[in-house]
Amino acid sequence: MDGERITAFPDGYSFVKCVSREGKFVVGNSEGLIKVFNEHEPDLEPISIDINENLTSIAHTGDNVLVTNTAGYLELVSLNSEESQGNIFRSELPLRDAVFINDGNRVLCGGDDNKLVLVDLNNDKAVSTVPLADQLLGMSYNATGEILSVSLSNRSVQIYSVVNEIPNVTHTISGILPGKINSSMEKIDFLLEHREELVSTKTQWSSNGELLLIPSENSIKVYNRSDFSKIVKEFKFHKDSDMLVDFELCYDNKHLAVCFLDLSVQVFDFATTKLVSELSLSLVNGHLPVNISWSLSKKSHMFALYVGTTDGSISVYSDFLSKKDINTDAEKLFIDEAEEADSDSDKQSDGSEEEDEIFSGRKQNGTRLHEEDSLLIDEDDDNEDEELENEGYPDYYNKDVDTLFEEERNHKRHKSNNGRAKAPSPYVSYGISTPRTHLVPYCPGATPWNQKNMKGTDRRYLNMNAFGYCWAVKTISDDSDNNQQSITVSFFDRSVNKDYHFIDYFNYDLCSMNEAGVVFASSGFEVENPKNKGKLFYRNHENIQDAWERKIPLLDGEFISSISITNSPRDRDDPNNNDAMILVGTNMGYVRFFNTHGVCINIFKSLPVVGLVSSNAAVVFIINYISDNVYSYSLIDAKQDYKYIQQDVFLPLQKSMESPNVPLIKGMFFNEYNDPCLVTGADETLMILSSWREPNNARWIPILNCKHAITDNGNNESKKNWKCWPLGVYRDRLTCIILKMNSHYPGFPLPLPVEINIKLPVVDYTGKHKSDDDDNTNEKVNDEDPEECFLRMYTMGRIVNDSLNDVDDEEQNDEILEILQNYSMLFDKSLLKLFAHACQESRLGKALSIARLIKNDKALSAALKISERFEYLNLAHKINKLREDLVEFSDNDEA
Numbered sequence: 001m002d003g004e005r006i007t008a009f010p011d012g013y014s015f016v017k018c019v020s021r022e023g024k025f026v027v028g029n030s031e032g033l034i035k036v037f038n039e040h041e042p043d044l045e046p047i048s049i050d051i052n053e054n055l056t057s058i059a060h061t062g063d064n065v066l067v068t069n070t071a072g073y074l075e076l077v078s079l080n081s082e083e084s085q086g087n088i089f090r091s092e093l094p095l096r097d098a099v100f101i102n103d104g105n106r107v108l109c110g111g112d113d114n115k116l117v118l119v120d121l122n123n124d125k126a127v128s129t130v131p132l133a134d135q136l137l138g139m140s141y142n143a144t145g146e147i148l149s150v151s152l153s154n155r156s157v158q159i160y161s162v163v164n165e166i167p168n169v170t171h172t173i174s175g176i177l178p179g180k181i182n183s184s185m186e187k188i189d190f191l192l193e194h195r196e197e198l199v200s201t202k203t204q205w206s207s208n209g210e211l212l213l214i215p216s217e218n219s220i221k222v223y224n225r226s227d228f229s230k231i232v233k234e235f236k237f238h239k240d241s242d243m244l245v246d247f248e249l250c251y252d253n254k255h256l257a258v259c260f261l262d263l264s265v266q267v268f269d270f271a272t273t274k275l276v277s278e279l280s281l282s283l284v285n286g287h288l289p290v291n292i293s294w295s296l297s298k299k300s301h302m303f304a305l306y307v308g309t310t311d312g313s314i315s316v317y318s319d320f321l322s323k324k325d326i327n328t329d330a331e332k333l334f335i336d337e338a339e340e341a342d343s344d345s346d347k348q349s350d351g352s353e354e355e356d357e358i359f360s361g362r363k364q365n366g367t368r369l370h371e372e373d374s375l376l377i378d379e380d381d382d383n384e385d386e387e388l389e390n391e392g393y394p395d396y397y398n399k400d401v402d403t404l405f406e407e408e409r410n411h412k413r414h415k416s417n418n419g420r421a422k423a424p425s426p427y428v429s430y431g432i433s434t435p436r437t438h439l440v441p442y443c444p445g446a447t448p449w450n451q452k453n454m455k456g457t458d459r460r461y462l463n464m465n466a467f468g469y470c471w472a473v474k475t476i477s478d479d480s481d482n483n484q485q486s487i488t489v490s491f492f493d494r495s496v497n498k499d500y501h502f503i504d505y506f507n508y509d510l511c512s513m514n515e516a517g518v519v520f521a522s523s524g525f526e527v528e529n530p531k532n533k534g535k536l537f538y539r540n541h542e543n544i545q546d547a548w549e550r551k552i553p554l555l556d557g558e559f560i561s562s563i564s565i566t567n568s569p570r571d572r573d574d575p576n577n578n579d580a581m582i583l584v585g586t587n588m589g590y591v592r593f594f595n596t597h598g599v600c601i602n603i604f605k606s607l608p609v610v611g612l613v614s615s616n617a618a619v620v621f622i623i624n625y626i627s628d629n630v631y632s633y634s635l636i637d638a639k640q641d642y643k644y645i646q647q648d649v650f651l652p653l654q655k656s657m658e659s660p661n662v663p664l665i666k667g668m669f670f671n672e673y674n675d676p677c678l679v680t681g682a683d684e685t686l687m688i689l690s691s692w693r694e695p696n697n698a699r700w701i702p703i704l705n706c707k708h709a710i711t712d713n714g715n716n717e718s719k720k721n722w723k724c725w726p727l728g729v730y731r732d733r734l735t736c737i738i739l740k741m742n743s744h745y746p747g748f749p750l751p752l753p754v755e756i757n758i759k760l761p762v763v764d765y766t767g768k769h770k771s772d773d774d775d776n777t778n779e780k781v782n783d784e785d786p787e788e789c790f791l792r793m794y795t796m797g798r799i800v801n802d803s804l805n806d807v808d809d810e811e812q813n814d815e816i817l818e819i820l821q822n823y824s825m826l827f828d829k830s831l832l833k834l835f836a837h838a839c840q841e842s843r844l845g846k847a848l849s850i851a852r853l854i855k856n857d858k859a860l861s862a863a864l865k866i867s868e869r870f871e872y873l874n875l876a877h878k879i880n881k882l883r884e885d886l887v888e889f890s891d892n893d894e895a
């Protein structure tokens with residue numbers, strides 16, 4: 001069939017990219033110009049923007065466009081301002097491709113210099129590089145899984161995880177691509193000299209992020225990202241291997257279009273791999289196609305294909321699929337509020353139910369599985385799951401209260417003829433709203449939904465600790481039936497565990513993980529489908545055979561407010577030998593204990609649960625809600641018949657008065673000595689509970705102001721907006737993530753954890769030792785103050801000493817004694833420094849008070865020598881008396 005021809009440019013070759021669901025397509029031409037066309041109003045003059053010549057790729061997200069060229073320039077273009085933002089990077093050799101990643105915050109590019117280049121748009125366009133094994137041919141970004149597939153000229157495809165600041169290779173598929181080496185250095189002659197550069201080697205991810213399409217010899221192979229060792233399906237062509245120019249999977253993952261050098265375009269049903277349509281391009285004078293892009297025609301409610309060509313024109317083909325091949329979901333993509341009338345609702349309910357299992361996540365018997373495992377869990381729940389499917393299984397996510405009330409008010413407006421309510425908008429408030437009970441589900445490290453989505457995705461962290469982090473990504477579309485949530489479990493130390501993911505059909509919004517396994521829960525906080533409410537799912541990181549699901553019985557208005565799993569180390573010889581416990585608390589105060597096999601081993605009722613964590617010694621730390629800004633805590637020893645060590649003690653915790661977006665709790669964990677630690681959002685102070693093993697003697701000790709620690713006590717102007725996201729405490733250091741973008745929550749990419757020395761808030765460093773030299777300023781400010789050091793050694797020594805009775809292992813006991821000895825030495829050393837300073841200032845009363853704090857004869861002897869050196873004989877006499885009293889006390893103690 002003949003297509004419509006748009007003469008975008010009189011000369012040069014053109015790349016075309018259609019802006020998903022926005023009715024625009026961007027055409028970049030090698031002569032140095034971009035034109036933006038409005039498909040809905042084709043008579044309008046297109047927007048023209050000057051760019052660099054000899055482009056090699058064009059990519060976009062939102063209103064931003066990336067352009068690379070043979071001169072090695074990476075150019076950023078703004079469609080909003082309708083002008084180029086200039087070159088943001090320059091390579092010595094040609095660049096071949098570029099993509100936006102991490103919600104558009106960073107850019108990856110590469111080409112002939114065997115490097116993957118990372119440009120951070122939010123950090124003054126800072127550049128970092130990752131070496132590659134060969135020339136980069138193309139890239140494809142998976143926003144759902146934060147994964148990048150890189151095509152190399154050695155015929156391999158490398159898979160990178162880009163969730164962290166530094167991309168790291170997770171898998172390599174070798175020898176799969178057609179052979180190709182780019183040789184163009186200036187102007188590209190696709191018709192003669194550089195014809196082989198038209199051969200497709202770029203991969204593509206499906207819109208839900210589950211499948212990767214890779215061009216190969218005479219075929220396109222499809223892999224599932226859960227297992228790159230197996231081919232899910234293959235599209236075979238009866239053409240030469242160098243004939244494939246480009247291919248693209250449609251937005252709804254229903255049709256695959258493949259373009260060839262012989263001017264043919266084949267369209268396949270993606271589920272069945274059957275050919276459903278074939279087009280012939282109307283190009284003359286030997287001109288060739290350059291690339292293809294899917295769009296959706298608003299006039300016909302059908303998908304259309306746009307083809308970029310070497311003669312500068314764009315060919316448009318529409319209405320080439322028969323009615324039985326057209327997915328009526330495509331019509332839903334263009335239904336706006338004005339079109340949500342009853343007549344349109346009828347059309348929406350008549351859609352085809354034939355879907356590929358990979359995209360629907362359903363088996364033929366109607367059960368839903370965690371797709372990563374293909375594991376049937378709790379077969380007794382099959383009927384329940386079938387009911388879920390019959391009900392349409394609407395996709396609800398956490399939304400703020402105002403959104404819920406607005407949806408309730410508009411309930412009738414959103415009803416369709418068949419009586420089913422349309423799913424509410426999946427977008428949510430970035431801030432944490434105050435629900436009707438003043439409680440929200442909480443797990444340490446969790447963040448709200450990002451809402452800075454790209455390509456219809458939104459993401460959040462469900463849990464984060466010193467082991468790793470779990471994050472959820474939901475794919476958002478205008479058709480709620482296609483909305484999907486996936487969960488990825490990642491680790492900071494990937495030599496110990498391997499990242500994995502699964503499709504989530506229960507909208508889990510709570511998570512807790514340890515070294516051995518992970519537990520998820522669907523809180524029921526804002527889930528209207530009662531079938532989801534109270535779902536609990538546990539699996540081992542390595543062995544999925546003993547994974548289980550169960551439901552928590554919840555009352556009307558009750559939801560799971562927090563879950564936790566103990567940090568028991570795993571048995572590597574037997575992963576199932578795990579004595580960890582799973583804790584589940586609710587807003588009505590119910591606390592349940594489970595073992596890792598799903599058996600409920602205890603239950604009790606308390607005040608409403610705000611959050612809970614458990615140590616590796618089975619000490620449970622629970623924060624309870626009393627009234628607005630009034631909280632209490634309890635400590636329970638689960639190994640001693642669930643005995644209360646501390647019960648309903650008031651907790652110094654309150655919401656931030658300055659900003660509602662600041663979380664109530666930033667960090668909640670145990671140190672290695674099983675002492676509860678808490679970081680509040682209001683003042684960002686790390687507190688540790690001391691002497692909690694004694695009745696009525698526990699006290700919270702502030703050991704670090706996180707804000708001051710990472711901003712050099714406010715003296716460093718470049719760090720004034722930095723924030724801290726705590727993960728855990730080990731010895732005298734806080735493990736945390738530094739947030740540099742003035743955000744209260746970590747985003748994507750996730751920076752690597754850093755360690756910060758504990759420093760008690762004793763000395764005011766603000767404005768001290770200021771100079772013009774920033775480096776010298778920081779060095780002076782960060783010098784240890786002897787007063788702070790002495791108090792820190794005293795505090796930490798007391799905390800460590802309290803843990804001696806908890807230790808049964810002799811080797812571990814010796815280690816603790818060695819730590820205490822080191823604390824004692826530093827304690828005396830810092831007191832002697834304070835004593836010397838007091839003597840220098842002739843403050844003899846202060847010097848004597850410091851000497852009385854010294855409990856070591858050797859240190860007192862050193863203080864005596866200092867006083868004699870300053871010729872303070874009266875002070876020396878008093879110190880001698882202190883030494884005599886110390887010796888006498890020691891003798892009496894020994895007797």
